[in-house]
Every structure is written in structure tokens, then in C-alpha cells.
Amino acid sequence: MSDAAMTRDADKTPLVLEGLAKSFGGVKAVDDVNLSVASREIVGVIGPNGSGKSTLFNLATGTLPLDAGRVWLGGIEVTGQPAWRIARAGIARTFQIPSLFDNISVRDNLLAAAVEGDWKGAPQRATDVMEMLEIGHVRDNLASELSGGQQKLLEFGRVCMRDPAVVLLDEVTAGVHLNIRRIILNAIRKVRDSGVTFLVIEHDMEMVREICDRIVVMDAGRVVVEGSFDEITNNVEVQQAYLGRRR
Numbered sequence: 001m002s003d004a005a006m007t008r009d010a011d012k013t014p015l016v017l018e019g020l021a022k023s024f025g026g027v028k029a030v031d032d033v034n035l036s037v038a039s040r041e042i043v044g045v046i047g048p049n050g051s052g053k054s055t056l057f058n059l060a061t062g063t064l065p066l067d068a069g070r071v072w073l074g075g076i077e078v079t080g081q082p083a084w085r086i087a088r089a090g091i092a093r094t095f096q097i098p099s100l101f102d103n104i105s106v107r108d109n110l111l112a113a114a115v116e117g118d119w120k121g122a123p124q125r126a127t128d129v130m131e132m133l134e135i136g137h138v139r140d141n142l143a144s145e146l147s148g149g150q151q152k153l154l155e156f157g158r159v160c161m162r163d164p165a166v167v168l169l170d171e172v173t174a175g176v177h178l179n180i181r182r183i184i185l186n187a188i189r190k191v192r193d194s195g196v197t198f199l200v201i202e203h204d205m206e207m208v209r210e211i212c213d214r215i216v217v218m219d220a221g222r223v224v225v226e227g228s229f230d231e232i233t234n235n236v237e238v239q240q241a242y243l244g245r246r247r
């Protein structure tokens with residue numbers, strides 16, 4: 001961590017986003033978003049296409065530079081730091097399209113993720129992760145030989161190998177077979193129970209209902225509503241956001 005890093009001893013909240021903002025030309029992709037995610041909480045981020053969900057993830061992980069705002073991980077400010085350094089501070093993410101090493105095996109993909117994160121006990125952890133995600137039978141296959149769903153499992157496995165405190169999942173179950181969806185849901189719960197905090201972008205409302213403790217709804221770059229599944233599904237503003245009507 002650089003000298004510029006600041007600590008907030010009183011607040012070890014795993015993830016705090018304060019006033020995040022990002023515009024592309026005239027489009028306010030993320031517009032003054034504030035969000036705290038508590039330890040072991042699974043928070044869902046939903047909203048129509050183009051509402052700013054992926055941009056929010058890119059800002060939180062340092063993949064995109066912020067126009068304004070601050071990011072805190074476990075009480076340590078990481079605002080403005082490069083993505084690799086923010087990753088080392090304990091945040092890991094998946095992408096809508098898995099980013100794997102195509103030409104090495106499943107097991108080596110997992111081990112490579114540990115090299116980037118925490119190598120301690122990596123070979124055993126890789127075995128445990130493959131068992132949890134039910135991909136042990138393809139351990140020696142190249143990543144490029146996997147089905148789309150297996151690639152999603154492997155990407156989630158790579159996140160687990162980094163031993164993060166906070167995980168950001170970007171539509172991790174989109175387009176996968178029901179069986180793979182079940183494996184991912186169970187794995188998320190198991191990893192959460194081990195002490196990890198999740199922020200998940202999800203279009204699958206059934207998954208949101210099953211797994212999220214709290215849901216934030218984005219529309220046009222802003223958080224419009226926050227609450228439980230029942231609260232947000234009964235909310236008029238949410239219905240307006242999804243139907244595309246503006247106040």
C-alpha cells in the first residue's frame with residue numbers, strides 16, 4: 001500500500017463507495033453513487049441496460065479512473081490506485097465474458113490466479129475449489145476446451161484462488177445451464193460463509209431473490225432504490241425504471 005493510502009480505524013467495512021461519478025462525453029454513466037457493503041453481506045445491483053452497473057464495478061476496482069468519489073476496502077482508502085494494487089488490497093471480480101488463460105489447463109488457470117493473489121496453500125486450495133465447483137474431472141483440459149458454463153465456473157474459481165475479502169460478480173450465471181447455476185449459487189453461499197463479502201450484478205431476478213441480502217437498483221447512473229427483494233419489487237420507482245418511464 002502506498003504512503004498515500006489512508007486508514008479509517010473505526011470503520012473496517014469491507015467495501016465503501018463514496019460519491020462515485022463517471023461520465024463518458026455527455027453521458028453520466030455513474031452519478032454520485034454511495035454504497036457500503038457489510039461483512040458477509042451479499043448485495044445485488046440491478047437495473048436496466050446502460051444504467052451504470054458495470055461502470056460502477058470498473059470504478060470500484062480501479063479498471064476505470066474516477067471523475068469523483070472515494071473507494072475504501074476494509075477501512076483502507078484505495079482511491080486512484082492502479083487496478084493491480086486495488087486487487088492486492090483484497091477485491092476480486094469476474095467479467096461478463098470470462099477472462100481466462102485459454103491455452104493452459106483448468107488447474108493451471110487456478111494456480112495462476114493464486115500467483116497474482118495468495119500463493120500460500122495454493123495447490124490444495126485449487127483441489128478444494130475444483131471440488132466445490134465440480135470441475136475436477138476437467139482439471140487437465142485447456143480452458144478453451146470448456147463449455148461456456150464451465151468457463152464461468154473456472155472464472156469464479158480463479159476469484160476464489162485470490163483469497164479476496166470482497167468479490168464482485170458481473171452476471172455470473174447469465175446464460176448457464178440450471179445445473180451450473182446451482183453449483184455457482186451454492187459456491188457463493190459457501191464462500192460467503194467463510195467470511196467473504198459480495199456485490200453482484202444480476203439480471204436473473206430469481207437468483208437475486210435467492211441469494212441477495214439487500215438489493216440496490218440503478219437507473220441512469222444513480223441508485224434509485226435500496227432494500228429487500230420484496231421492497232424493491234413492490235416499488236413504483238423500480239417498475240418505472242424497468243419500463244423506461246421517467247419522472
Ligand SMILES: Nc1ncnc2c1ncn2[C@@H]1O[C@H](COP(=O)(O)OP(=O)(O)OP(=O)(O)O)[C@@H](O)[C@H]1O
Binds near residue numbers: 024027050
Ligand atoms: N467505455 C465507454 N465509453 C463510452 N460510453 C460508455 C463506456 N462504458 C459505458 N458507457 C456508457 O455508460 C452508460 C452505462 O453503461 P454500463 O455498461 O455501466 O451499464 P450497465 O448497467 O452495466 O449495462 P448492461 O446491463 O447492459 O451491462 C451507458 O450509457 C453506456 O453506453
